[in-house]
Amino acid sequence: MAIHPLRLWWQRRGGGGGGQERAIIALGLTVLLLAVASWLRERPIAGGLRPPAGSSDPALVHLTLVRDAQKKGAVCLDGSPPGYHFQRGFGSGKDSWLLHLEGGGWCNSVASCASRKMTALGSSIYMQHQVPFDGILSNVPSQNPDFYNWNKVKIRYCDGASYSGDVESGIQNGTKLFFRGQRIWEVIMDELLLKGLANAKQAFLTGCSAGGLATFIHCEDFRALLPKEVIVKCLADAGFFLDEMDISQRRFIRSFYDDVIRLQNVGKNFQDCTSRMEPSQCFFAHEIIKNIDTPFFILNPAYDIWQIQHILAPESSDTRQSWQRCKLNIHNCDSNQIESLQGFRVALLNALSDFQHNRNGGMFINSCFIHCQTMSNITWHSPNSPKVNNKTIAEAVGDWYFNRSKVKEIDCPYPCNPTCINLDLAQPWPGPM
Numbered sequence: 529m530a531i532h533p534l535r536l537w538w539q540r541r542g543g544g545g546g547g548q549e550r551a552i553i554a555l556g557l558t559v560l561l562l563a564v565a566s567w568l569r570e571r572p573i574a575g576g577l578r579p580p581a582g583s584s585d586p587a588l589v590h591l592t593l594v595r596d597a598q599k600k601g602a603v604c605l606d607g608s609p610p611g612y613h614f615q616r617g618f619g620s621g622k623d624s625w626l627l628h629l630e631g632g633g634w635c636n637s638v639a640s641c642a643s644r645k646m647t648a649l650g651s652s653i654y655m656q657h658q659v660p661f662d663g664i665l666s667n668v669p670s671q672n673p674d675f676y677n678w679n680k681v682k683i684r685y686c687d688g689a690s691y692s693g694d695v696e697s698g699i700q701n702g703t704k705l706f707f708r709g710q711r712i713w714e715v716i717m718d719e720l721l722l723k724g725l726a727n728a729k730q731a732f733l734t735g736c737s738a739g740g741l742a743t744f745i746h747c748e749d750f751r752a753l754l755p756k757e758v759i760v761k762c763l764a765d766a767g768f769f770l771d772e773m774d775i776s777q778r779r780f781i782r783s784f785y786d787d788v789i790r791l792q793n794v795g796k797n798f799q800d801c802t803s804r805m806e807p808s809q810c811f812f813a814h815e816i817i818k819n820i821d822t823p824f825f826i827l828n829p830a831y832d833i834w835q836i837q838h839i840l841a842p843e844s845s846d847t848r849q850s851w852q853r854c855k856l857n858i859h860n861c862d863s864n865q866i867e868s869l870q871g872f873r874v875a876l877l878n879a880l881s882d883f884q885h886n887r888n889g890g891m892f893i894n895s896c897f898i899h900c901q902t903m904s905n906i907t908w909h910s911p912n913s914p915k916v917n918n919k920t921i922a923e924a925v926g927d928w929y930f931n932r933s934k935v936k937e938i939d940c941p942y943p944c945n946p947t948c949i950n951l952d953l954a955q956p957w958p959g960p961m
Contacts (some may be wrong), residue, residue, distance in 0.1 A: 586660035586905075587667055589613040589682070593652055594715050602711035604686035605641055605650035607698065610712045613659055613682040614723065615667065621677030623729040627720070627750075628665060628682050631737030631767075631900065635688035636787035638701045645705065650686050663908035664734060664922070671905045674926035675732070681720060683739075687712055690742040693792030700791075707792040713746055717753055730759040732929065736900035737834070740767020744816040744824075745797060751822040761929055763825040763890075765902040766832055768813045769839065772875050775868065776845035781838065785811045814879045825890035825928055825935075826883065827921060830873040831858060831897045831942055833951055840872050856954040858897040858942065870941055877938065884936055890928035892921055895939040896948035907949060915947045 590613065594602065597609035604610055617624060632649045635641035644650035665680045666672040687693055687709030695707040717725075725731070733750045735743035747762035754760055774780050786808035789795050794811065795802050800819065801810035809815060817824065833855075841851040854861035861869065876893065883889055894901075894914050901907040901921055907914060909922030916924070916937040928935040939945050 586662045587615065588658040589615045589661050591652075591655055591657050591659075591684070594712075594719055597712075597715050600711065600715055601706075601708060602715040603706045603708055604652055604712075605635075605645035605688060605705055605707075606653070607704065607706055608652040608686075610686055610716060611652045611655055611684045612716055612720075613661070613684075614720075615661060615665075615680045617677055617679035619677045621675070621679070623727060624675075624678040625720075625725050625728045625731045626664065626675050626678045626680045627731070627733050628680070628902075629691065629733070629735030629739030629742045629746075630683060630685040631735065631739035631742075632685050633688075633738055634690065634784075634788045636784055636791060638703055638705060638791070641688050641700075641705055641707075641791070642703050644688055648684070648686070650688065652684070652686060655684055655686075663904050664902040664925075666905060666908075671909055672922065673909070674922070674930065678732075679724065679728075683716055685739060687792075689788055689792040689794055690738050690745060692742065692745050692794045692797050694796070695793045709792070710797070713742075713749070717750075721753065725753070728754060728758055732761055732763065734763040734765065734902065735767060736765045736903055737767060740764035740900075741769065741811075741813060743767060744813045744820065747820050747822050747824060761823040761825065762820075763827060763902070763925065764813065765827045766829065766834070766900045768826055768828045768876070768879070770835060770872070770875055770879060771809060771812045771814070772839060772872065774839065774845045775841050775851070778845060780842045780845065782806075782808045817883060823888040823890075824886075825892070825925060826880065827892045827901060827925070828876065829896045829898050829901070830876055830893055830939065831869055831895065832899060833897055833953075834899050836869065836872070836897075840868065853954070857952045858950055859952075860954075866942075873941060890925070890935040892916060892924045892935065892937045893939060894921075894937075894948060895942045895945050897942070897950040898948075912949070913947070914945065914949055916945070 591611045592614055593609045593611045597603060602610065635644045648654040659682060661667065661680060664672060664675060665682060667676045669676045689707065689709045691709040691713045693707035694710040698704060698706045731754060733743055733747060743762050743764040744767060751760045769781065771782055789807045789811055795807040798810035801815055837855045841855060851865065854865045894916050896914050906912055907921065909920045913920040916939045919937065924935045924937055927933045
């Protein structure tokens with residue numbers, strides 16, 4: 529069995545300086561997300577927009593490119609039109625809508641964004657024409673009991689700044705490059721409203737990783753699109769990135785975000801915040817959530833594998849590579865590293881302390897070494913799913929969305945939860961990429 533591409537990527541990274549690493553993490557999250565999705569997939573993909581009765585294979589859903597997007601300047605990094613995958617709801621779900629914002633890191637320089645535009649995360653030319661709808665997008669009742677028959681949309685990510693950049697010029701330092709994430713968000717919402725979103729009786733905006741951060745950014749915008757009587761809620765999966773010092777007492781991720789904000793003119797989305805603090809601080813969810821009134825659900829692992837790699841112990845702060853084995857597999861961490869990980873978990877809970885008192889908010893913080901958890905049937909809802917207080921993520925989210933119970937689930941510290949799926953990035957992945 530071949531070694532998975534993520535392991536090769538990790539081995540080839542080298543020591544690198546701070547600037548080089550800030551550029552490379554834009555690719556790192558992308559590869560990690562693809563790896564996690566592949567690793568968690570239960571079985572090969574089968575065709576059909578709706579699986580046959582009794583089937584558990586994911587539906588394949590076609591890519592739709594936005595009409596007239598280029599005329600409106602709402603384009604991917606390379607100037608191509610943005611896209612989404614749309615599956616019609618049926619039965620009791622025909623007037624209910626679930627939108628999912630794809631993640632995949634950020635680009636923080638002209639060079640990293642220019643490289644990104646040669647991939648599906650910067651150009652619709654490279655996007656898959658069909659993608660499987662798993663996890664929270666599944667239309668199999670046993671895998672997605674509360675949302676299986678809703679209208680479901682996966683919005684593709686191709687701007688590199690969590691759907692929030694807006695620069696008028698399409699030339700950056702002599703390179704053809706468009707930073708139009710905010711316009712992409714707007715034209716896709718306009719098109720979906722025409723396709724039936726305007727008639728929704730209930731709606732749910734979700735997103736994973738950089739798409740989870742985008743859910744924080746756009747939740748109030750989404751609420752404003754629909755009449756007040758419509759039930760509108762939002763969920764961010766692994767989008768609560770921490771503004772914490774790393775093991776060398778530097779704020780590596782804040783510096784990276786500062787590059788993104790300056791490059792893509794993101795700061796205008798946070799004018800209230802930027803009047804009080806540095807724009808880079810305003811790009812963190814713990815600041816954005818202060819201005820969200822719409823009911824919101826925060827799903828995050830306490831030991832987010834990407835945050836451990838790039839916020840707590842980035843390569844430039846681990847010059848002796850003493851953290852390398854720990855970052856690949858939490859079981860390899862020594863007692864001092866575990867102590868640091870537990871401190872990172874405490875930092876997450878402290879950052880969420882005010883939100884815990886939000887009466888309309890929901891929370892599911894498990895103690896797993898993983899990243900996004902809504903996009904796989906295994907982590908979302910299956911016999912092997914991670915559980916907290918005997919609830920799967922899908923059960924917790926459903927209970928919260930439909931007001932069946934209050935949900936503020938916080939797991940005990942690692943290694944207490946035997947249901948956790950803890951990734952081992954040092955091992956070959958089963959199955960294809």
